[in-house]
Amino acid sequence: MATRTHRFLQNACIRTFKVETSGDVTLGRPVKFGNADDEVENASTNEKSIGTAYLSETTDGARVQVVMHGHSIVPVLVGTGGATRGEYAIATTDGYTNQTLGGGTTVKYIAGQFLQSGVAGDYVGMQIGGGYASGAA
Numbered sequence: 001m002a003t004r005t006h007r008f009l010q011n012a013c014i015r016t017f018k019v020e021t022s023g024d025v026t027l028g029r030p031v032k033f034g035n036a037d038d039e040v041e042n043a044s045t046n047e048k049s050i051g052t053a054y055l056s057e058t059t060d061g062a063r064v065q066v067v068m069h070g071h072s073i074v075p076v077l078v079g080t081g082g083a084t085r086g087e088y089a090i091a092t093t094d095g096y097t098n099q100t101l102g103g104g105t106t107v108k109y110i111a112g113q114f115l116q117s118g119v120a121g122d123y124v125g126m127q128i129g130g131g132y133a134s135g136a137a
Contacts (some may be wrong), residue, residue: 013068013127014054018061025064027056033086037116048086050113050127070112070127078118085117089126089130096126106137 020034
């Protein structure tokens with residue numbers, strides 16, 4: 001085990017969230033959305049995480065800092081198919097829409113991850129940080 005972990009947060013995107021009711025947030029663990037846009041809790045095996053907890057907290061509603069996976073958060077136009085908080089996003093002809101990964105051999109290019117939900121024509125927050133390809137149906 002490392003006696004002192006490496007840290008370099010100069011260009012990190014760090015956001016403050018509330019701890020989900022009956023949820024825990026643990027330093028160094030991946031976190032996922034709770035029931036609201038501003039709530040998080042520890043993610044379990046193979047769940048979609050939005051970042052890594054930068055401190056531990058177990059008190060419902062307490063504030064915690066999360067180092068986001070993306071390097072910035074921008075407003076984006078939701079395209080046909082809609083946007084769901086926590087889902088990965090791909091470009092479409094009229095904006096960005098959800099993309100489930102796996103289950104197929106079609107290459108999909110991920111642009112980021114939605115931080116809010118919306119329908120076609122809405123603007124929602126999306127963390128940029130994709131830029132990778134994955135197989136999907």
